[in-house]
Amino acid sequence: MSTLKVENLTKEYGDVTAVEDVSFEIEDEFVVLLGESGAGKSTLLRCVNGLTEPTSGGVYLDNEPLAGSQPEVGMIFQQHNLVDGVSAYLNALNGSLERTGLVESLFQWQCREDKKRALDALSTVGLLDEAHQRVSQMSGGQQQRVGIARALVQDPELLLADEPVASLDPSSAETVMGYLKKAAGVHEVTALVSLHQVNIAAHFGERFIGLRDGQLLFDCGPEDLTPERVDNLYGNVETVGLAETSSTEPVESNSDQSDTPRVQG
Protein backbone atom coordinates (compact mmCIF):
# COMPACT_ATOMS: atom_id res chain seq x y z
CA MET A 1 0.00 0.00 0.00
CA SER A 2 1.03 3.58 -0.59
CA THR A 3 1.27 6.63 1.59
CA LEU A 4 -0.48 9.85 0.58
CA LYS A 5 0.92 12.98 2.16
CA VAL A 6 -0.88 16.31 1.82
CA GLU A 7 1.34 19.09 3.10
CA ASN A 8 0.16 22.62 3.87
CA LEU A 9 -2.15 22.52 0.86
CA THR A 10 -3.85 25.79 -0.09
CA LYS A 11 -6.01 26.50 -3.12
CA GLU A 12 -7.35 29.95 -3.86
CA TYR A 13 -9.77 30.90 -6.62
CA GLY A 14 -9.41 34.66 -6.77
CA ASP A 15 -10.80 35.92 -3.45
CA VAL A 16 -12.11 32.50 -2.43
CA THR A 17 -9.85 30.24 -0.39
CA ALA A 18 -11.30 26.81 -1.16
CA VAL A 19 -8.65 24.86 0.78
CA GLU A 20 -6.52 26.48 3.45
CA ASP A 21 -3.28 25.05 4.81
CA VAL A 22 -4.51 21.44 5.04
CA SER A 23 -2.06 18.72 6.05
CA PHE A 24 -2.54 15.00 6.68
CA GLU A 25 -0.97 11.67 5.87
CA ILE A 26 -2.85 8.46 5.12
CA GLU A 27 -1.65 4.93 4.54
CA ASP A 28 -3.41 1.57 4.24
CA GLU A 29 -6.73 3.12 5.18
CA PHE A 30 -10.21 3.78 3.91
CA VAL A 31 -10.54 7.46 4.73
CA VAL A 32 -13.71 9.53 4.42
CA LEU A 33 -13.58 13.25 3.72
CA LEU A 34 -16.55 14.98 5.35
CA GLY A 35 -17.84 18.51 5.03
CA GLU A 36 -20.85 20.47 3.91
CA SER A 37 -21.31 21.76 0.39
CA GLY A 38 -18.58 24.28 -0.40
CA ALA A 39 -16.25 23.03 2.37
CA GLY A 40 -13.54 22.29 -0.17
CA LYS A 41 -13.75 18.49 -0.55
CA SER A 42 -13.81 18.44 -4.36
CA THR A 43 -11.04 21.00 -4.58
CA LEU A 44 -8.87 18.95 -2.23
CA LEU A 45 -9.46 15.76 -4.24
CA ARG A 46 -8.80 17.60 -7.50
CA CYS A 47 -5.50 18.89 -6.12
CA VAL A 48 -4.55 15.33 -5.15
CA ASN A 49 -5.37 13.85 -8.56
CA GLY A 50 -3.72 16.66 -10.50
CA LEU A 51 -6.87 18.14 -12.08
CA THR A 52 -6.26 21.38 -10.14
CA GLU A 53 -2.95 23.00 -9.35
CA PRO A 54 -2.58 24.04 -5.69
CA THR A 55 -1.77 27.66 -4.91
CA SER A 56 0.77 26.46 -2.37
CA GLY A 57 1.73 23.32 -0.52
CA GLY A 58 2.27 19.88 -1.96
CA VAL A 59 0.89 16.39 -2.48
CA TYR A 60 3.15 13.35 -2.29
CA LEU A 61 2.64 9.68 -2.99
CA ASP A 62 5.31 7.58 -1.31
CA ASN A 63 7.34 10.77 -0.92
CA GLU A 64 7.26 11.51 -4.66
CA PRO A 65 5.50 14.76 -5.63
CA LEU A 66 2.17 14.17 -7.39
CA ALA A 67 1.82 16.74 -10.15
CA GLY A 68 -0.60 16.47 -13.04
CA SER A 69 -2.63 13.40 -13.85
CA GLN A 70 -0.87 10.22 -12.75
CA PRO A 71 -1.73 6.58 -13.54
CA GLU A 72 -1.03 5.72 -9.89
CA VAL A 73 -4.12 7.69 -8.88
CA GLY A 74 -7.53 6.25 -9.73
CA MET A 75 -10.59 8.49 -9.57
CA ILE A 76 -14.27 7.70 -9.21
CA PHE A 77 -16.71 10.52 -9.91
CA GLN A 78 -20.28 11.15 -8.81
CA GLN A 79 -21.40 10.96 -12.43
CA HIS A 80 -19.82 7.75 -13.57
CA ASN A 81 -18.37 9.17 -16.82
CA LEU A 82 -19.00 5.86 -18.58
CA VAL A 83 -19.52 5.25 -22.29
CA ASP A 84 -23.26 4.50 -22.35
CA GLY A 85 -23.52 2.53 -25.56
CA VAL A 86 -20.94 -0.14 -24.77
CA SER A 87 -20.66 -2.99 -22.30
CA ALA A 88 -19.61 -2.95 -18.68
CA TYR A 89 -16.55 -4.98 -19.74
CA LEU A 90 -15.37 -2.44 -22.34
CA ASN A 91 -15.97 0.42 -19.91
CA ALA A 92 -13.91 -1.37 -17.27
CA LEU A 93 -11.21 -2.13 -19.83
CA ASN A 94 -11.01 1.58 -20.62
CA GLY A 95 -9.37 1.98 -17.23
CA SER A 96 -6.18 0.67 -18.81
CA LEU A 97 -6.18 3.74 -21.10
CA GLU A 98 -4.10 5.64 -18.53
CA ARG A 99 -1.34 3.10 -18.92
CA THR A 100 -1.66 1.73 -22.47
CA GLY A 101 -2.70 4.85 -24.37
CA LEU A 102 -5.72 6.03 -26.32
CA VAL A 103 -5.01 4.31 -29.66
CA GLU A 104 -4.62 0.89 -28.09
CA SER A 105 -7.77 1.44 -26.09
CA LEU A 106 -9.82 2.62 -29.08
CA PHE A 107 -8.86 -0.42 -31.10
CA GLN A 108 -9.13 -2.73 -28.11
CA TRP A 109 -5.52 -3.78 -28.40
CA GLN A 110 -5.11 -4.05 -24.70
CA CYS A 111 -3.02 -6.98 -23.59
CA ARG A 112 -4.39 -10.16 -22.09
CA GLU A 113 -3.33 -8.98 -18.68
CA ASP A 114 -5.58 -5.90 -18.98
CA LYS A 115 -8.50 -8.01 -20.17
CA LYS A 116 -8.07 -10.36 -17.23
CA ARG A 117 -7.80 -7.35 -14.93
CA ALA A 118 -11.09 -5.99 -16.30
CA LEU A 119 -12.87 -9.28 -15.63
CA ASP A 120 -11.30 -9.53 -12.17
CA ALA A 121 -12.39 -5.98 -11.39
CA LEU A 122 -15.97 -6.68 -12.53
CA SER A 123 -15.91 -9.77 -10.34
CA THR A 124 -14.74 -7.66 -7.36
CA VAL A 125 -17.76 -5.38 -7.78
CA GLY A 126 -20.15 -8.31 -8.30
CA LEU A 127 -20.83 -7.68 -11.99
CA LEU A 128 -19.07 -10.53 -13.76
CA ASP A 129 -22.38 -11.99 -14.94
CA GLU A 130 -23.34 -8.60 -16.37
CA ALA A 131 -19.98 -8.01 -18.08
CA HIS A 132 -21.50 -7.87 -21.57
CA GLN A 133 -24.52 -5.79 -20.64
CA ARG A 134 -24.61 -2.22 -21.94
CA VAL A 135 -24.16 0.24 -19.13
CA SER A 136 -27.15 2.25 -20.40
CA GLN A 137 -29.32 -0.72 -19.37
CA MET A 138 -27.89 -0.83 -15.85
CA SER A 139 -29.12 0.83 -12.65
CA GLY A 140 -27.31 3.87 -11.27
CA GLY A 141 -25.72 1.73 -8.58
CA GLN A 142 -24.52 -0.86 -11.07
CA GLN A 143 -23.11 1.90 -13.28
CA GLN A 144 -21.17 3.28 -10.34
CA ARG A 145 -19.81 -0.23 -9.68
CA VAL A 146 -18.61 -0.30 -13.30
CA GLY A 147 -16.93 3.05 -12.53
CA ILE A 148 -15.18 1.42 -9.58
CA ALA A 149 -14.10 -1.50 -11.79
CA ARG A 150 -12.71 0.91 -14.37
CA ALA A 151 -10.66 2.67 -11.70
CA LEU A 152 -9.31 -0.69 -10.51
CA VAL A 153 -8.22 -1.68 -14.04
CA GLN A 154 -6.00 1.38 -14.01
CA ASP A 155 -4.13 -0.52 -11.27
CA PRO A 156 -3.84 2.54 -9.01
CA GLU A 157 -1.94 2.85 -5.77
CA LEU A 158 -4.35 5.45 -4.50
CA LEU A 159 -8.12 5.48 -5.05
CA LEU A 160 -10.00 8.78 -4.85
CA ALA A 161 -13.78 9.09 -4.98
CA ASP A 162 -15.70 12.37 -5.08
CA GLU A 163 -19.22 11.88 -3.72
CA PRO A 164 -19.49 8.46 -5.40
CA VAL A 165 -22.97 7.70 -4.06
CA ALA A 166 -24.52 11.18 -3.96
CA SER A 167 -27.03 10.46 -6.71
CA LEU A 168 -28.14 7.05 -5.38
CA ASP A 169 -30.95 6.09 -3.02
CA PRO A 170 -29.76 5.18 0.52
CA SER A 171 -29.91 1.43 0.01
CA SER A 172 -28.03 1.47 -3.31
CA ALA A 173 -25.57 3.92 -1.79
CA GLU A 174 -24.73 1.45 0.98
CA THR A 175 -24.34 -1.36 -1.55
CA VAL A 176 -21.99 0.67 -3.73
CA MET A 177 -19.98 1.82 -0.71
CA GLY A 178 -19.68 -1.83 0.33
CA TYR A 179 -18.18 -2.71 -3.04
CA LEU A 180 -15.92 0.33 -2.99
CA LYS A 181 -14.54 -0.65 0.39
CA LYS A 182 -14.18 -4.27 -0.73
CA ALA A 183 -12.36 -3.13 -3.89
CA ALA A 184 -9.90 -1.02 -1.88
CA GLY A 185 -9.25 -3.97 0.43
CA VAL A 186 -8.87 -6.62 -2.28
CA HIS A 187 -6.57 -4.42 -4.36
CA GLU A 188 -4.77 -3.10 -1.29
CA VAL A 189 -5.09 0.54 -2.23
CA THR A 190 -5.30 3.50 0.09
CA ALA A 191 -8.65 5.24 -0.44
CA LEU A 192 -9.84 8.81 0.13
CA VAL A 193 -13.59 9.19 -0.40
CA SER A 194 -15.67 12.35 -0.01
CA LEU A 195 -19.20 11.86 1.29
CA HIS A 196 -21.89 14.06 2.71
CA GLN A 197 -24.05 11.26 4.17
CA VAL A 198 -22.80 11.04 7.74
CA ASN A 199 -24.32 7.67 8.59
CA ILE A 200 -22.90 5.98 5.51
CA ALA A 201 -19.55 7.60 6.23
CA ALA A 202 -19.63 6.37 9.82
CA HIS A 203 -20.41 2.83 8.72
CA PHE A 204 -17.64 2.49 6.17
CA GLY A 205 -14.89 4.90 7.18
CA GLU A 206 -11.81 3.79 9.07
CA ARG A 207 -10.74 7.37 9.55
CA PHE A 208 -12.47 10.71 9.04
CA ILE A 209 -11.14 14.04 7.88
CA GLY A 210 -13.52 16.93 8.44
CA LEU A 211 -13.27 20.11 6.38
CA ARG A 212 -15.05 23.34 7.18
CA ASP A 213 -14.56 26.49 5.12
CA GLY A 214 -11.50 24.88 3.55
CA GLN A 215 -9.81 24.22 6.88
CA LEU A 216 -9.16 20.89 8.54
CA LEU A 217 -11.54 20.71 11.48
CA PHE A 218 -10.75 17.17 12.64
CA ASP A 219 -8.86 14.05 11.67
CA CYS A 220 -10.03 11.14 13.75
CA GLY A 221 -10.87 7.45 14.00
CA PRO A 222 -14.40 5.97 14.29
CA GLU A 223 -14.42 6.14 18.07
CA ASP A 224 -13.91 9.90 17.96
CA LEU A 225 -16.52 10.70 15.29
CA THR A 226 -18.94 11.98 17.89
CA PRO A 227 -22.28 13.69 17.20
CA GLU A 228 -20.77 16.87 18.66
CA ARG A 229 -17.96 16.78 16.11
CA VAL A 230 -20.37 16.19 13.26
CA ASP A 231 -22.70 18.95 14.50
CA ASN A 232 -19.71 21.25 14.60
CA LEU A 233 -19.01 20.37 10.98
CA TYR A 234 -22.53 20.66 9.63
CA GLY A 235 -24.37 22.64 12.27
CA ASN A 236 -26.88 20.41 14.09
CA VAL A 237 -27.67 17.89 11.38
CA GLU A 238 -29.54 14.77 12.34
CA THR A 239 -26.91 12.55 13.95
CA VAL A 240 -29.23 10.16 15.75
CA GLY A 241 -27.95 6.65 15.16
CA LEU A 242 -24.39 7.69 14.49
CA ALA A 243 -23.07 5.41 17.24
CA GLU A 244 -25.15 2.48 15.96
CA THR A 245 -24.05 2.81 12.32
CA SER A 246 -20.40 2.92 13.25
CA SER A 247 -20.69 -0.57 14.74
CA THR A 248 -19.01 -3.58 13.14
CA GLU A 249 -22.29 -5.04 11.93
CA PRO A 250 -22.32 -5.62 8.17
CA VAL A 251 -24.71 -3.65 5.99
CA GLU A 252 -27.34 -5.65 4.17
CA SER A 253 -28.96 -4.15 1.14
CA ASN A 254 -31.20 -5.79 -1.44
CA SER A 255 -32.06 -2.99 -3.78
CA ASP A 256 -29.07 -2.91 -6.06
CA GLN A 257 -27.81 -6.44 -6.59
CA SER A 258 -28.27 -9.79 -4.96
CA ASP A 259 -24.58 -10.50 -4.35
CA THR A 260 -23.98 -7.59 -1.97
CA PRO A 261 -20.68 -8.05 -0.16
CA ARG A 262 -20.70 -8.34 3.61
CA VAL A 263 -18.56 -5.44 4.56
CA GLN A 264 -17.23 -4.78 8.00
CA GLY A 265 -17.95 -1.17 8.80
Ligand SMILES: Nc1ncnc2c1ncn2[C@@H]1O[C@H](COP(=O)(O)OP(=O)(O)OP(=O)(O)O)[C@@H](O)[C@H]1O
Ligand atom coordinates in the same frame (compact mmCIF):
# COMPACT_ATOMS: atom_id res chain seq x y z
N1 LIG B 1 -13.31 26.57 -10.36
C1 LIG B 1 -13.67 27.35 -9.33
N2 LIG B 1 -13.66 28.70 -9.46
C2 LIG B 1 -14.01 29.50 -8.44
N3 LIG B 1 -14.41 29.03 -7.23
C3 LIG B 1 -14.46 27.71 -7.05
C4 LIG B 1 -14.10 26.79 -8.10
N4 LIG B 1 -14.23 25.52 -7.61
C5 LIG B 1 -14.66 25.65 -6.34
N5 LIG B 1 -14.80 26.95 -6.01
C6 LIG B 1 -15.22 27.45 -4.69
O1 LIG B 1 -14.39 26.85 -3.72
C7 LIG B 1 -15.15 26.51 -2.56
C8 LIG B 1 -15.02 25.01 -2.31
O2 LIG B 1 -15.70 24.32 -3.35
P1 LIG B 1 -15.67 22.72 -3.48
O3 LIG B 1 -16.43 22.36 -4.71
O4 LIG B 1 -14.28 22.25 -3.38
O5 LIG B 1 -16.45 22.28 -2.17
P2 LIG B 1 -17.15 20.89 -1.86
O6 LIG B 1 -16.97 20.65 -0.41
O7 LIG B 1 -16.65 19.84 -2.77
O8 LIG B 1 -18.67 21.22 -2.14
P3 LIG B 1 -19.68 20.41 -3.10
O9 LIG B 1 -19.92 19.10 -2.42
O10 LIG B 1 -20.90 21.28 -3.12
O11 LIG B 1 -19.00 20.31 -4.44
C9 LIG B 1 -16.56 26.97 -2.83
O12 LIG B 1 -16.72 28.24 -2.25
C10 LIG B 1 -16.64 27.05 -4.33
O13 LIG B 1 -17.58 27.99 -4.74
